[in-house]
Amino acid sequence: MLRIPGSTYRLQLHKDFTFDDAARIADYLHELGISHVYSSPYLQAAPGSMHGYDVVNHQKVNEELGGAEAHSRFCKKLGQAGLGQVLDIVPNHMSLGKENQFWWDVLENGTSSRYASFFDIDWQPQEERLRDKVLVPILGDQYGRVLQAGGIKVVRRGIKFQVECSEQSLPVSPPSLPVILGKAAEYAKSDTLSFLAASFGRLPAPEYVDRRTILARHRDKVVLFTLLQRLCAEEPEILVAMDRSMAELNENLDALDDFLNQQNYRLAYWKTADQQLSYRRFFDVNTLIGLRVEREYVFEETHALLLDWLKRGVLDGLRVDHPDGLRDPMEYFKRLRERAPDAWVIGEKILEPGEFLREGWPIQGTSGYDFLNVAAGVLVAPEGLMELSSIYSGFTEQPTDFHAIAHEKKINVSQEALGSDVNRLTSIFVEICEANRDRRDYTRAEVRRAIREVAACFSIYRTYVVPEREEITEEDREYITQATECAKENRQDIDAGLFDFLRDVLTMEVKGKLESEFLMRFQQFTGPVMAKGVEDTAFYCFNRLTGMNEVGSDPGRNGLSIEEFHSYCGKMQETHPLTMTTLSTHDTKRSDDVRARLAVLSEIPAKFGEAIRRWSRMNNAFRVRKPWGDPLPDRNTEYFFYQTLIGAWPLPMDRAKAYMTKAVREAKQQTTWVANNKEFEDALNLFIEFTYSYAPFQRELQQFVERILEAGRVNSLAQTLLKYTAPGVPDLYQGTELWDLSLVDPDNRRPVDYALRQRLLEELKLMTGDDAPAKVLAKADEGLPKMWTIHKALQLRRERPGSFGAEADYVPLMVDGTKHDHVIAYLRGEDVVTVVPRLTLKLGGAWKDTSVTLPEGRWRNRLTRENIEGGEVGVKELLKDFPVALLAREDVGGKADA
Template identity: 45%
Template sequence: MPVLGNHYGRILEDGELQLSYEDGDFVIHYHEHLFPVAPSSAAEILSRAGEDDGSKESRIKAEVTRLNHDPDALDTVIEQQHYRLAFWRMADTDLGYRRFFNISDLARIRVEDKTVFAAVHALPLAWVKKGWVQGLRIDHPDGLWDPAQYFHRLQKACPDAWIVVEKILEPKENLASDWPVAGTTGYDFMNLAGGLFVNPASEEVLTQLYADFTGIQQPFEALVHECKHLVLTTILQSEIRRLTSLFEEICERHRRHRDYSRQELRRALCQTAIHFPVYRSYVSASENRVSEEDEHHINAAIEGAAMVRTDLDPDLFLFLKDLLLLQTRGALEAELAMRFQQLTGPAMAKGVEDTAFYRYHRLVCLNEVGGDPGRFGVHPRQFHGACARAQKEHPLGLLASTTHDTKRSEDVRARLALLSEIPDPWADAVRRWASNNARHRSGGVPDANTEYLLYQTLVGAWPIDLERICAYMEKAVKEAKVHTSWTAPNNAYERGLADFIAAVLADRTFCTDLENFVADLVAPGRINSLAQTLIKLTAPGVPDIYQGTELWDLSLVDPDNRRPVDFALRRRLLSQLPQMSPEEILTGMDKGLPKLWVIRQALHLRRTLPEFFGPRADYCPLYATGQKADHLVAFFRGQDVISLAPRLVMGLDNDWDDTILELPSGKWHNVLTGDEADGGAVRLQELLHRFPVGLLMKRK
């Protein structure tokens, strides 16, 4: 148990480990941690206490006091336990159990065991049975031994429950078809919808700007491999060590592979995990099942690893591939395949989301959970195709735009996406700010890459106070693990960064320039946010509204996005909306009234017309014609609802020129403005002149 703040012997001799007797049981205390004492060693303590005179209670207390004042005697008791207390730094290399990423206090349990499953799920399943809970959100399914088996068992236990899974899908990856779940928790949708507001035409310019400013020209894919290697050889060392021991034992049983060294086996496993293109595969040893998708991913990982590690015997990679594809029989062989799958997910999560995303800052609105910063923008046709598939395959999946785990709120990302529409002004601003702030740097702190992240963060979250931005930047550089980290903090670098931030925020020249730059982004950023919100509320799936995002929310990664929310304010504003005209609502733009209005009206429409948003509803793209047709994302829900959302709005100024939308015959009512429109060719300007987005309902 690697929970001690120093070496075990030092902690023991300093008196930080203490034995106590509470309610008839012996307990070992280490600050807030409590550890049980095995019955056998407890019996020994009791037997020694029984040799003295006096009451039983006083004899036990006297023996406990004696042990706590004798490090050697207390050490004997502690060493008799079924666990070993150790310095926390040993966790990365010598941990004897699986843990949640690098959090040693969160031991993973074998939920694949039916008895464990029953114990773990007894309470939530009781809530479901009583009707207190209608759905379950399953986090981190990729850590399971056999996710498909787990979800079938869960579905059988609560057949009527709505179940969504926090499965992170890479681009072009599909949710496993044999999982009986409603869908994901919506990170795939978040990145798909967010990509609509990124202008792909600016990719080359922003890539060059990033390279020129930071000196970094490394492709994102190469950075991913580098960061996955880092976490596999540091915080995931214990996982690799156990897997290597298993691989070594297997090789000893196969004469063609018995002569590989332990180091060769470890390198082959590491490199294959590094090149795994998705979070994990889902082969099932118990059912001898390997899907075509699993085979494709495993082959890609093996080929990539073998191309890089040319110093290793190619036959070793072929043997590993056979093991992962269940083509070599045996209990240990099957265990390796299943255990390897539980390694690649943490390698991806910690290597990419929690390391590479904090090192690669070309356009940070793309650095989101489940996102690919190398994918620059999403075309409307691509978006429509994905939505059509979602309606067919997972019409009740969750649709997220902000969660407790997002790197930036939806409103921060919506504003930052605008930088892709103004690459030249952005480049000028960054160079101007860097020149102005050079005098505030000391000892090369911050480096250019960190400074580039700082400027994007200030633009996205402005106005932001010194405490919040310093806390965010400290976390960012620690997660990046370049100059400092959580396990090896560089206090001098962190102080230098904090001093730099304080200096630039006290610099009126810089702050005035920053405020003027952001001022031009506030209104279009809010339109992006309204468009994104409407899309989420009307696309196939179940919209998820994270606490606080009912109004504008410029929060950053946790703990910033977990601050208290003023729900009384939101209730009060919500009660005022029905009496207000669209124009009055827009005058409350700074308060967030338009966003709250879109949410209210869209949810009301979903409740009024559930048949157009449920699992049997239709989804059909609607395309405009004219000069600015590409600036619109529009689609039908059923035959009677149309959603209209603008995109790439910088310079649009709500002027749609000759852009035309062909509406089906009949009367169409805009639930956001109350306006009416006849079917046929309608100028988009007429539909969106009073409110930035449109939600049309056909009159009966």
């Protein structure tokens, strides 16, 4: 039987918030109404990890969180508090470094490593100098310059040798040891050492597919090191001779260069990674290498501890990070489901507008970005967004076609950050063309450009065609055809036949071993293009209304209608009723409360436009002017800055500076992460400092925020109640049970004041009289209305789980009257009704004759304790004491509110 959470609470665990820290808030979470803690990854991660996605050991609990003992205490405390547990896991990649023993073994032994097949490495790339080697791009300058400057040295650690450079250590290949040990044997006059040196040199070099020989080689290598250890213990002068030989090697640059060339890796300047990297990464992060988890033995090795926890009931569910990075997500989820049939499993699948999770996947749903964007979209005014387009265009004098901007950024990222991925795909496709006489004359340059263009034309993260199973849906066929036709239109300088051929390979019209390999890798490539090109670049360039720029969104759209919201919820109840619903995550660009406040700008576009034009004139003197070029910062950055201040005010200057620096580097228009434009960044920081110290601007900003503050809070309460009552399992990101005005990470990972939250919850529990709503609203500045809404909704979910489960209906309710378009109302099951307002600033409280028709019966508003008879009820009356309404039917066996 599936172990379905009633609700989850996301915790970000790291060295400053450990298992013991999390255990201390378990009782508070249960009192709030949470059923399950949802933890960030906590298998052993790289040292100092603040997020846990850089796993180095799947068989061990992270020592920085307290290790296995603290984990046991944590799990025991959750059980005592009546809480279950869901864990975030990372099947797609691992972190590099010496802590990752799999990777260390690969660097030491190359294709002969026991773990060479664990990682997605191209051992035979186009460049011959990288054959059977792994590129390690960690040097701060060209290899020769670093070598000449003494930046690369061989050092001894016990009886083993390592290469040290750029504050990192790498192992030495055993067959290269005769260079050091042979000379040391001469100095020590040791026949035994001479024999060991020759034996290391004679170790075989089997390919990773020859498992038996690899294991025999490993055995022999261990024996040789054991004998060397014994020899050094018996004859200490051997170590002295080894050190002398090593010192001579380090002093002879030619000999050292030759020795380094014998290693299974090639040291390189860090800038080479984008074009020459020979392994698949997580997006463009060089230190996160792709795993071949589709191989069953890799799955078993990396999931053994997780599956044991699921089997023993330590975990009730898993959130699978970035399944689109996997070679075959469906196969992965099927294997996981077979091994954990009762687990609640969700995938961090990013769905674009109009796209839905594949119904054949044996999981409960997504991590909730689709809901987040639907909830945001229904709270903005379409006509206001259209007016904001004109205001944005006029203020910045920049292009405002989001889709054109996104396409350009996707092309750019595939040329630069993802260049090595394109090169790998190009090499495979050139081979495919070479084997086809009708296609062999396409040049490598043409193929490369065509691959980039088709990838940029995809409107979704990826397709899921599987040649091995002859599996392709009409949906995927349509996406592929649409992308190739778009590419043809955009690149008429390229032979249209090449795009047709690409389409035929991607839709399995043309089949073969290479064709299948290209297809599977291309599908893993389009996701990073979308993520890096759109979410991490275009979202910081197109700033019409920044609150709409969220993972999986289309900020160029003009919002959603109430009918579209109901349609989405009806679809989810029908197909994935147990999916996760969320409003803030560790990866959202802005918190739910920032987005809720910014949504109000769509209701007052003219006033917003007037304000920022006036502020720009007020602050114009603070822009840096040079004899050449435009003043700094540019207008687009300034427009973005004003929205940031409005959405997150009060925002301390240090947080504003850090966030704006990240934003402009992500935008890559004036400065980037890899090439900082110091002049621009200094000018931006000066601009921020001056605007913070300029009293007239600060006064106007404060007044503007005060005018929209209440409407923003109502939006927050509306989307919060939608999250807790719409189809799905609601997730609460740490600390957001109160107003939270956080921006993108690391801003949203600041410490949470749980003592404050525990105190406020105790206050709420004492508010039991009819005047409770008034008391709650009186403490609005402390965030009590949000906590009140969450607490009451969670209590109701705990009390009536059937009203929110897989079998519960979702039925839109009839809203009539002049302002019907300002109300979202629906029934869950037979006994729970949600009523929330939208566009309240435009409404101005003038509900007039607007009413909602409730099913017959006696109802009680759990947020106000008011009793209501079914039938037609005025919205003004319904919302008079609290901005949103949560009604529970009291005459169908339901329990009265305490």
